[in-house]
Amino acid sequence: MILVEGLTKYYGDFRAINSLSFHADAGEIIGFLGPNGAGKTTTMRILTGYMPPSAGSASVAGFDVFEESLEARRRVGYLPETVPLYKEMTVWRYVDYMAGLHGMRGSGRADRVDEVLEMVDMIDRSDSLITSLSKGMRQRVGLAQALVHSPEVLILDEPTIGLDPRQVREVRELIRSLGSDRTVLLSTHILSEVSQLCSRILIINKGEIVAEDSPESLAGRLEGAMRFFVRVGNAPPSEVAAALNDLDSVANTYATEQGVEVTASRENDARPAVAATIVNHAWDLLELRSLQMSLEDIFLELTTDEEMFEKAAVEEEGEAA
Amino acid sequence: MSEVGRSLQTLWVIFKHEFSLFFISPIVYFIGAGWLFFAGLFFSFAMNNYNSGLAVPSMTSVLGSMAFLLIFIAPAITMRMVSEEIRTGTHELLFTAPVRDWEIIVGKWLGSWGVLTIFILLTVPYPLILLWRGTPDTGLILAGYLGIWLLAGAVLAIGILTSSLSQYQLVAFMIGMAVLITMWLSDAFVSLVSGAVISDVLTELTLQSHYHDTMLSRGLVSPLDIGYFVGIMVLSLFIATQILGTRRWRA
Numbered sequence: 001m002i003l004v005e006g007l008t009k010y011y012g013d014f015r016a017i018n019s020l021s022f023h024a025d026a027g028e029i030i031g032f033l034g035p036n037g038a039g040k041t042t043t044m045r046i047l048t049g050y051m052p053p054s055a056g057s058a059s060v061a062g063f064d065v066f067e068e069s070l071e072a073r074r075r076v077g078y079l080p081e082t083v084p085l086y087k088e089m090t091v092w093r094y095v096d097y098m099a100g101l102h103g104m105r106g107s108g109r110a111d112r113v114d115e116v117l118e119m120v121d122m123i124d125r126s127d128s129l130i131t132s133l134s135k136g137m138r139q140r141v142g143l144a145q146a147l148v149h150s151p152e153v154l155i156l157d158e159p160t161i162g163l164d165p166r167q168v169r170e171v172r173e174l175i176r177s178l179g180s181d182r183t184v185l186l187s188t189h190i191l192s193e194v195s196q197l198c199s200r201i202l203i204i205n206k207g208e209i210v211a212e213d214s215p216e217s218l219a220g221r222l223e224g225a226m227r228f229f230v231r232v233g234n235a236p237p238s239e240v241a242a243a244l245n246d247l248d249s250v251a252n253t254y255a256t257e258q259g260v261e262v263t264a265s266r267e268n269d270a271r272p273a274v275a276a277t278i279v280n281h282a283w284d285l286l287e288l289r290s291l292q293m294s295l296e297d298i299f300l301e302l303t304t305d306e307e308m309f310e311k312a313a314v315e316e317e318g319e320a321a
Numbered sequence: 322m323s324e325v326g327r328s329l330q331t332l333w334v335i336f337k338h339e340f341s342l343f344f345i346s347p348i349v350y351f352i353g354a355g356w357l358f359f360a361g362l363f364f365s366f367a368m369n370n371y372n373s374g375l376a377v378p379s380m381t382s383v384l385g386s387m388a389f390l391l392i393f394i395a396p397a398i399t400m401r402m403v404s405e406e407i408r409t410g411t412h413e414l415l416f417t418a419p420v421r422d423w424e425i426i427v428g429k430w431l432g433s434w435g436v437l438t439i440f441i442l443l444t445v446p447y448p449l450i451l452l453w454r455g456t457p458d459t460g461l462i463l464a465g466y467l468g469i470w471l472l473a474g475a476v477l478a479i480g481i482l483t484s485s486l487s488q489y490q491l492v493a494f495m496i497g498m499a500v501l502i503t504m505w506l507s508d509a510f511v512s513l514v515s516g517a518v519i520s521d522v523l524t525e526l527t528l529q530s531h532y533h534d535t536m537l538s539r540g541l542v543s544p545l546d547i548g549y550f551v552g553i554m555v556l557s558l559f560i561a562t563q564i565l566g567t568r569r570w571r572a
Contacts, residue, residue, distance in 0.1 A: 048417040051569040073419040084411040088345055100334035101418040103327065145414070 001026050001153055001183035002047065006056035009042050009207075016042040017207040019056065024200075026152070029179040031194030031215075032187035033299060034204035040187040041081055043204075044155050047185070048078040061152045074102065077151035081158050083142030087131040091122055094130060095144050102149035116144040119174065135162040143171065147178070154178060156186040160193060172197055191299060203299060227291040230274060231259035233284035243281060247273050261291065331420050335428025339402065340435045349436060352397055356440050359390055364447045371455070378455035380448050384465045385537055387444070388529065391437075391469075391476050392505055396497030398436060399480030400490045402429045403561070407568065408488040416569060423562045430474075430481045430558055437473040441466065461540035468536030471550040472528065476501055478557035485564045504528045525549075 002024040009016045017039035024030045032040050046053050049069040058065045061075040095113045117123040120140040160168045194201050195215040203211040232240055237255040245253045249270035252263040264270035278285050343349040363383045370376040406412040415425050451457045483497035508527040511520040531549045535541040
């Protein structure tokens with residue numbers, strides 16, 4: 001349904017996305033995860049025919065988004081990040097206009113407008129001016145215009161942003177039900193959202209895909225590892241981190257203000273060795289607790305490792321001095 | 322559905338949207354009130370002259386003054402049409418809907434032309450009064466109306482073009498008015514330049530000479546003048562489409 005190959009986009013000299021490749025099949029909900037500025041919106045804008053790529057190709061529902069742009073656009077519903085609304089129009093007229101732009105007409109069009117407004121729970125506000133709606137309502141009207149022409153592919157840029165918790169749950173339910181018979185690509189930086197909704201996650205950073213897997217197996221990657229937090233009373237965390245890093249069973253340490261975060265393999269429990277090291281240094285062990293590993297950790301690990309390396313380098317320099 | 326049928330339907334949808342948007346904002350009513358005020362004023366002058374035996378019953382002086390008013394009214398009507406979409410980001414909807422860039426531009430232009438057509442039709446009672454009170458040259462009046470309608474289409478196309486240049490309405494309005502005044506008066510520059518070719522070109526480019534000298538004052542409908550107005554429409558809308566298209570690249 002969505003096929004992206006070697007997609008690259010430059011804004012002047014700035015490379016927003018670099019040789020992106022992925023695919024999505026019918027009935028799949030794909031989560032596009034990444035920090036701000038990673039290239040999510042750029043990719044989505046190319047897929048929806050807003051702008052052409054600098055290199056590479058992308059097709060939607062079998063149509064190339066650049067060569068057969070109109071055919072591709074007929075089959076895509078798009079909810080941009082900032083929902084573009086004609087504020088002086090009523091909800092119903094706005095969705096009706098969007099249906100008209102997608103070539104729908106006649107009484108079928110009016111029925112369909114009612115139907116999608118029902119789906120997003122906005123039917124009782126049909127005659128309200130959009131300018132009078134709350135942010136959550138505007139988001140739902142935006143969703144209605146993305147759905148009105150029954151597209152095969154839905155592209156949603158941060159669909160739950162600005163909604164209250166109850167609305168977030170409703171919109172997620174809606175996306176889940178839509179995803180059963182069509183392809184949904186949604187971007188977000190809410191990790192619980194992708195783990196609840198998506199069958200596959202693409203983590204994108206600085207314009208490149210850094211991981212692609214199901215939420216379960218991404219979490220499973222960390223099953224083999226364990227992390228715990230160590231706090232001692234009479235030594236600076238950086239010194240403790242350095243000492244613990246020398247242990248064979250410890251994979252990685254990271255000094256924070258309060259203490260040290262230790263990553264180790266699960267098969268080879270590092271905790272006894274860590275405790276022994278602390279005792280040998282005559283440090284006062286105040287705390288030793290395990291840390292929950294989550295998608296958040298994977299995300300941070302994949303998207304911020306450069307800064308981590310820099311931090312580690314700075315620490316090493318400090319030690320050398 | 323054929324490609325042509327699809328295009329026509331898209332144009333109709335965009336036209337209807339743009340046309341109805343005018344009537345939910347107060348601006349068009351202000352402009353319309355001003356238009357009708359001046360139309361009435363010019364007509365009462367013409368009637369005074371006729372009643373005092375200074376002139377024959379005709380719409381020439383009225384339509385001539387109204388044509389000049391279009392220079393200020395047209396950019397005021399079109400200034401919002403493209404710039405506002407860019408400023409509020411709604412062009413993202415149009416760019417990702419299955420519509421072509423030229424259909425967006427032409428649909429908008431037709432919407433604005435629809436509004437000015439209504440403005441022009443609202444002055445039709447005046448020639449009817451002339452017909453009731455005297456025996457005006459109906460051919461001259463019809464040619465005058467055809468001319469002002471074509472002129473309106475041409476200046477609105479230029480207005481759409483200047484609206485696509487900037488995301489600020491006021492900038493679009495000022496540039497539009499500056500361009501139109503220059504085109505209106507460009508034969509006044511003839512005396513400033515030497516060279517027969519340049520002065521011929523300047524005279525031919527002048528907006529008013531293609532209306533005032535033929536259709537308005539002589540009732541002469543020539544293919545050259547119609548071609549001139551249609552040419553301005555096509556050229557302006559083509560350039561506007563290209564400028565709108567660059568928004569896709571500039572992001």
